[in-house]
Amino acid sequence: MALLGLSGNVVTVEVDIADGLPMYSLLGLPDAALSESRDRVRAAMVNSSEIWPNKKVTVSLSPAWLPKSGSSFDLSIAIAIVIAQGNAKQESVDATLILGELALDGRIRSVRGVLPALIAGYKAGITRAIVPASNLAEAKLMSGMQVLGFESIAELLRFLRTGEVSVAVPLDLEIQENDDLPDFADVAGQPTARFAAEVAASGGHHLILIGPPGAGKTMIASRLPTILPALSMEEALEVTAVHSIAGSLASRSPMSRIAPFVSPHHSASRVAMVGGGAHVIKPGACSLAHHGVLFIDEAPECGVGVLDSLRQPLESGTITIARSVGSLTFPANFLLVLAANPCPCGKFTGKGRNCTCSSQQVRRYLGKLSGPLMDRIDMRVQVEPVGRVDMADSNIGESSQAIRARVSSARVKAAKRFSHDGWTLNSQIPSRALRTQYKPERGAMNFLHEELDKERLTARGLHKVIRLAWTLADLTEKDIPTLNEVKSAYSLREGSEL
Ligand SMILES: Nc1ncnc2c1ncn2[C@@H]1O[C@H](COP(=O)(O)OP(=O)(O)O)[C@@H](O)[C@H]1O
Numbered sequence: 001m002a003l004l005g006l007s008g009n010v011v012t013v014e015v016d017i018a019d020g021l022p023m024y025s026l027l028g029l030p031d032a033a034l035s036e037s038r039d040r041v042r043a044a045m046v047n048s049s050e051i052w053p054n055k056k057v058t059v060s061l062s063p064a065w066l067p068k069s070g071s072s073f074d075l076s077i078a079i080a081i082v083i084a085q086g087n088a089k090q091e092s093v094d095a096t097l098i099l100g101e102l103a104l105d106g107r108i109r110s111v112r113g114v115l116p117a118l119i120a121g122y123k124a125g126i127t128r129a130i131v132p133a134s135n136l137a138e139a140k141l142m143s144g145m146q147v148l149g150f151e152s153i154a155e156l157l158r159f160l161r162t163g164e165v166s167v168a169v170p171l172d173l174e175i176q177e178n179d180d181l182p183d184f185a186d187v188a189g190q191p192t193a194r195f196a197a198e199v200a201a202s203g204g205h206h207l208i209l210i211g212p213p214g215a216g217k218t219m220i221a222s223r224l225p226t227i228l229p230a231l232s233m234e235e236a237l238e239v240t241a242v243h244s245i246a247g248s249l250a251s252r253s254p255m256s257r258i259a260p261f262v263s264p265h266h267s268a269s270r271v272a273m274v275g276g277g278a279h280v281i282k283p284g285a286c287s288l289a290h291h292g293v294l295f296i297d298e299a300p301e302c303g304v305g306v307l308d309s310l311r312q313p314l315e316s317g318t319i320t321i322a323r324s325v326g327s328l329t330f331p332a333n334f335l336l337v338l339a340a341n342p343c344p345c346g347k348f349t350g351k352g353r354n355c356t357c358s359s360q361q362v363r364r365y366l367g368k369l370s371g372p373l374m375d376r377i378d379m380r381v382q383v384e385p386v387g388r389v390d391m392a393d394s395n396i397g398e399s400s401q402a403i404r405a406r407v408s409s410a411r412v413k414a415a416k417r418f419s420h421d422g423w424t425l426n427s428q429i430p431s432r433a434l435r436t437q438y439k440p441e442r443g444a445m446n447f448l449h450e451e452l453d454k455e456r457l458t459a460r461g462l463h464k465v466i467r468l469a470w471t472l473a474d475l476t477e478k479d480i481p482t483l484n485e486v487k488s489a490y491s492l493r494e495g496s497e498l
């Protein structure tokens with residue numbers, strides 16, 4: 001399988017062995033890693049007591065025009081060479097998708113992109129796959145296909161020759177209910193930030209948390225996946241497919257239905273953020289956060305242009321990466337959470353205590369976040385360090401489970417309301433619809449128009465307040481936002497206390 005993003009093309013491997021001086025040629029637009037397959041395949045075969053043909057070997061990967069990259073063709077090339085010598089039967093691998101990199105000693109190494117490769121194969125009518133044993137858990141997600149995992153080329157060839165499987169790899173396909181996830185119960189105090197997180201999860205509203213170090217910004221953001229609804233099976237498969245291509249499944253169970261949490265460092269490059277790469281195109285942080293949370297700590301410290309590269313995915317839920325042989329699209333639909341210190345030294349509190357920054361530095365610091373990006377952020381929440389009283393309070397905070405129940409029912413309400421609209425979350429209501437069928441109560445509109453007239457609110461700000469107000473209404477079981485919800489939404493957006 002040659003993968004292009006999440007889609008793939010079936011590649012047929014043919015081998016011809018002819019008399020002549022020992023020679024090996026590989027046809028079909030291989031990249032460097034693939035060209036090196038000869039040495040891996042030869043060493044792996046010889047070290048597995050298979051015969052390497054000292055003749056003229058021609059390996060052809062077709063369709064020939066399709067560029068092919070990486071090491072996942074090793075195993076299929078080795079098997080084709082064995083079959084071409086008559087040492088295994090062609091029928092044993094008929095209509096079988098074979099994936100795997102070979103180690104020099106004959107072990108089969110894991111490869112990236114197994115799940116998307118299988119999905120593409122399934123769509124092409126292939127019903128059987130041979131994969132590295134270490135990719136089996138991921139591969140088994142592709143129900144409807146017979147999937148076999150092997151540790152070494154010797155083990156695989158024994159199976160192809162005799163039908164004998166030496167080790168049955170036991171698999172636990174139960175969905176892991178992870179007890180060691182963090183919980184909102186651990187967060188003391190911070191009523192505003194906790195509430196903002198609940199609103200963000202309910203309506204899909206992006207959020208910035210502003211506060212000094214140690215206030216609990218990271219703590220709160222990293223708990224968002226525990227209050228987001230569990231992923232549907234389809235969403236979980238999509239997330240696993242993206243992580244499979246990125247090779248980051250080790251840190252995430254392939255069966256997980258918890259929304260992903262991805263937190264690139266502020267020194268991350270543009271490519272790390274949105275994806276790309278010179279040879280192998282890898283999805284970036286924004287795609288790894290698909291259906292989950294993208295958290296960027298110390299956002300004003302991000303490199304020039306890095307945050308702005310998120311504008312396309314924020315707009316469309318996908319990211320397109322241009323490359324020499326055509327462009328490639330990955331899904332990237334995430335909840336964005338930014339965290340920022342209030343000033344370069346981090347200690348600014350409004351009263352200026354302990355802060356060593358000039359007032360100009362303070363003003364400029366958050367200004368580093370560009371207007372177009374901040375336009376997409378619906379809530380601006382000040383987070384002050386928790387006081388001693390809060391920390392000493394023996395009443396623990398509300399659990400993630402309790403919050404998640406409210407989030408889920410708010411989402412159900414919104415989805416029902418939008419059932420004929422083509423979107424599901426309040427953050428997705430188009431401006432046009434906000435002026436017509438999704439207007440708040442009259443009193444609330446009057447309040448907003450007054451704020452507009454006093455130029456305390458821009459037209460864009462007004463739309464964001466209304467979207468937020470809908471989420472607040474859904475959370476309080478109201479059918480339409482009233483003045484109350486609109487005022488609360490207004491203060492969440494502006495970052496003042498409720
Ligand atoms: N509201 C809070 N409740 C409980 N512990 C907290 C709270 N805020 C901060 N802490 C403690 O301080 C540590 C640092 O918090 P963190 O979330 O990393 O702060 P920030 O990201 O704002 O710098 C946490 O690991 C936790 O032990």
Ligand SMILES: [Mg+2]
Nearest residue numbers: 217218219297
């Ligand atoms: Mg932090």
Ligand SMILES: [Zn+2]
Nearest residue numbers: 343345355357
């Ligand atoms: Zn400062």
